[in-house]
Amino acid sequence: xxxxxxxxxxxxxxxxxxxxxxxxxxxxxxxxxxxxxxxxxxxxxxxxxxxxxxxxxxxxxxxxxxxxxxxxxxxxxxxxxxxxxxxxxxxxxxxxxxxxxxxxxxxxxxxxxxxxxxxxxxxxxxxxxxxxxxxxxxxxxxxxxxxxxxxxxxxxxxxxxxxxxxxxxxxxxxxxxxxxxxxxxxxxxxxxxxxxxxxxxxxxxxxxxxxxxxxxxxxxxxxxxxxxxxxxxxxxxxxxxxxxxxxxxxxxxxxxxxxxxxxxxxxxxxxxxxxx
Amino acid sequence: xxxxxxxxxxxxxxxxxxxxxxxxxxxxxxxxxxxxxxxxxxxxxxxxxxxxxxxxxxxxxxxxxxxxxxxxxxxxxxxxxxxxxxxxxxxxxxxxxxxxxxxxxxxxxxxxxxxxxxxxxxxxxxxxxxxxxxxxxxxxxxxxxxxxxxxxxxxxxxxxxxxxxxxx
Numbered sequence: 036x037x038x039x040x041x042x043x044x045x046x047x048x049x050x051x052x053x054x055x056x057x058x059x060x061x062x063x064x065x066x067x068x069x070x071x072x073x074x075x076x077x078x079x080x081x082x083x084x085x086x087x088x089x090x091x092x093x094x095x096x097x098x099x100x101x102x103x104x105x106x107x108x109x110x111x112x113x114x115x116x117x118x119x120x121x122x123x124x125x126x127x128x129x130x131x132x133x134x135x136x137x138x139x140x141x142x143x144x145x146x147x148x149x150x151x152x153x154x155x156x157x158x159x160x161x162x163x164x165x166x167x168x169x170x171x172x173x174x175x176x177x178x179x180x181x182x183x184x185x186x187x188x189x190x191x192x193x194x195x196x197x198x199x200x201x202x203x204x205x206x207x208x209x210x211x212x213x214x215x216x217x218x219x220x221x222x223x224x225x226x227x228x229x230x231x232x233x234x235x236x237x238x239x240x241x242x243x244x245x246x247x248x249x250x251x252x253x254x255x256x257x258x259x260x261x262x263x264x265x266x267x268x269x270x271x272x273x274x275x276x277x278x279x280x281x282x283x284x285x286x287x288x289x290x291x292x293x294x295x296x297x298x299x300x301x302x303x304x305x306x307x308x309x310x311x
Numbered sequence: 312x313x314x315x316x317x318x319x320x321x322x323x324x325x326x327x328x329x330x331x332x333x334x335x336x337x338x339x340x341x342x343x344x345x346x347x348x349x350x351x352x353x354x355x356x357x358x359x360x361x362x363x364x365x366x367x368x369x370x371x372x373x374x375x376x377x378x379x380x381x382x383x384x385x386x387x388x389x390x391x392x393x394x395x396x397x398x399x400x401x402x403x404x405x406x407x408x409x410x411x412x413x414x415x416x417x418x419x420x421x422x423x424x425x426x427x428x429x430x431x432x433x434x435x436x437x438x439x440x441x442x443x444x445x446x447x448x449x450x451x452x453x454x455x456x457x458x459x460x461x462x463x464x465x466x467x468x469x470x471x472x473x474x475x476x477x478x479x
Binding site for chain 2: 102107114128132133139154216239243246294296298
C-alpha cells in the first residue's frame with residue numbers, strides 16, 4: 036500500500052524522477068568512457084573546478100535577483116556558522132560561501148560548488164543558531180550530494196546530445212548556456228527524495244557541529260503554519276514537499292537514533308538584524 | 312483575558328527563547344509524557360492524538376508541554392505546533408513586536424520584495440555582489456575558533472538512513 040503510494044508520488048514528479056533514472060542509464064553508458072569524461076560534463080566527470088564555475092554563475096544570477104543584505108556583520112556571522120557546519124561534511128575543504136539575500140520570501144537556495152543562500156524572510160524566522168545551522172545544513176546537503184549538478188548534467192546530456200562543456204568553463208556565456216535562463220535552476224523542484232535526504236543530512240551535520248540537531252525541525256514546524264496562499268512561501272512550497280511531509284519523513288528516519296545527542300541551541304549568539 | 316495577558320507578555324519579550332515559547336499545539340499522534348527529556352525518563356502520563364497543549368520549552372528533540380493539568384516532556388515530532396487557537400491575531404501581534412512571527416505567520420515589515428520564479432528566471436549575473444559574497448568567506452580554522460567560543464565541539468554522528476517507507 037505504502038509502496039504503491041510511493042510509486043505514485045514518484046510518478047507525480049515525473050521530470051526530476053525521470054532525470055534521475057535517465058542519469059543512471061547514461062552513467063552506465065558513459066561512465067567508463069574516459070574521453071567523454073575528460074570532455075568535462077559527462078556524468079561523474081565534472082571536475083570540482085567546473086562545478087564551482089557552474090555554481091558561481093548560478094550564485095551570481097541569484098544575487099542578480101536579490102542582492103545581499105547590506106549588513107557585513109550578518110554576512111560574516113552566517114559564513115562562520117555555515118563554514119563550521121560544512122566542515123562536518125565530507126567536503127570540508129570546498130570554498131564555501133554563504134549569504135543572506137534581501138527578500139521577504141521564506142526560502143533558501145544552494146548552488147553547486149558551495150554557494151548557499153538564505154533569504155532575509157527566513158533568517159528572521161530563526162530563534163537560535165542551531166536553527167540557522169539546520170537551514171544551512173539542508174543546503175549544504177544539496178551541495179555535497181550534488182543534487183543540482185546532477186539535474187544540470189542530465190538535462191545537458193539530454194538537451195544537447197552530450198555536447199561537452201569543459202572548453203567553456205571560465206567563459207560565463209558558455210556556463211550560462213548550460214544552466215538555462217538566469218537562475219531558473221534555483222526555481223526548479225528537485226526530486227522529493229533529494230529534499231528528504233538534505234533534511235536528514237541537515238540534522239546530522241548540525242548535530243556533528245555540536246548544535247541541537249532538531250533546529251531544522253523547529254524551523255519546519257514554524258513554516259508548516261504559514262498558509263499555502265501566503266506569497267512569501269509560494270516558491271518554497273512549489274519546489275519542496277510540504278513541511279508536514281518533511282517532518283513525517285524525518286520522524287521515520289530519526290526514531291530514537293538521536294536520543295543520546297545533547298546539542299546546544301546557542302540562542303544568545305544569534306545575530307539579530309536591526310528592524311529596518 | 313488570559314490570552315490577552317499572554318500576548319502582552321510576548322510583546323514585552325521581543326526575542327523569546329524560541330519560536331515555540333508559549334505557543335499552542337496539539338498531539339499529532341498518541342505519545343508518552345515523560346518527566347524529563349529523554350527516553351528512559353519516568354512516564355508521567357499519556358497524551359492522546361489531538362490533545363491540546365501549550366509548549367513551554369524545547370530541548371534536543373523534546374518539548375516541555377502543559378496539557379490540561381499535566382506537565383511533562385514529549386517528542387517534538389509527535390507535536391504539531393500552533394493553529395489550535397484562532398491564531399491570526401496572536402501571530403500578527405507577536406510578529407510585529409518581535410520582527411518575526413511567533414506562530415510562523417510572516418509579517419512584511421521591511422518592504423523588501425519577494426523572490427518568485429520569474430525573478431529568478433530573468434535574473435542577470437551580478438559580478439559585484441558575487442565578489443562581495445566571496446569576500447565574506449571564512450576559513451575552516453576561523454570557523455572552528457568561532458564554534459569553540461560558544462563551546463561547540465564536534466560530535467561523531469552517523470548519517471541517518473533513508474527510512475523504509477512504512478507506517479512505523
